[in-house]
Amino acid sequence: MIPRLQPIFQGEWAPWGETLHLAPHWPASAVGLADWLSQPDALPDALRRYALRWGTGTRDLRAVASAWSMDYLWTLLPPVVAGATVLHHCFPVEATQIALSLDDLGSPKGFHITAEGLAMPGSSTVQRYSGLIDGHLRPLFSALHRHTRLAEKVLWSNAARYLGDILDEAQEHLPGPPPTVQADRDQLLGRGGRQPGDGHNDRLMRTPPAPWPTNPMPALPRRAACTEAGQIVPLHSHCCLYYLLPSQAYCGGCPLAPQHRGTVRTTASGA
Incomplete structure (x- = not known):
């Protein structure tokens, strides 16, 4: 487990912190996410193999793609959200910065990064989550829609569900959870504006901060x-x-x- 995550993911929670791996090089079995998404047959092949897990056909893969996305999100989000919200640390998770490992049936089993990222104390939700939302989930969901015709609003709803669950768990179980847990929840899933510290001088602004325009989840x-x-x-x-x-x-x-x-x-x- 990445050392800075160890204080958060202890006991029964440990497996959820062990899905993001940090090493100087990606393992040979992993593939860079951006390259993987650009290959015309890679994602469809993973979904067809994943369909075998459920015993479904491969003619209509929309339900399979949704289930696959939930496995993917539950593998990716716990360590990334814990880093961003609880530690104010941004792991490099954009599609060009991260690699993916799949099991034999095409299910996501782990992610790999080669740099620890940046500590961002006092930063805004937008700054800490834009890499995940805009740089990772957006191209992934676009590819899933392109290959299966599953509506992207379903995928963003899946993401909102798990983000909300993880942030609720942090608020309930962490001793003295940081106040940014609720602020991040409001910004990611609610209808709030930008948070202080995202490059605006709020005291000099004559109008309220604009919402985060590229995050689709508050509009659900x-x-x-x-x-x-x-x-x-x-x-x-x-x-x-x-x-x-x-x-x-x-x-x-x-x-x-x-x-x-x-x-x-x-x-x-x-x-």
């Missing part, structure tokens, strides 16, 4: 359902299509689940 609809008991249940912005995979069902937060049909509404709050 916020959905909720009302149960028979009158309880409000937060739902995911978009269905991840998991229910289309063999032997899988709707998750409890699915906006398409039968128990929520007719009660789903768009809300102005929440993430």
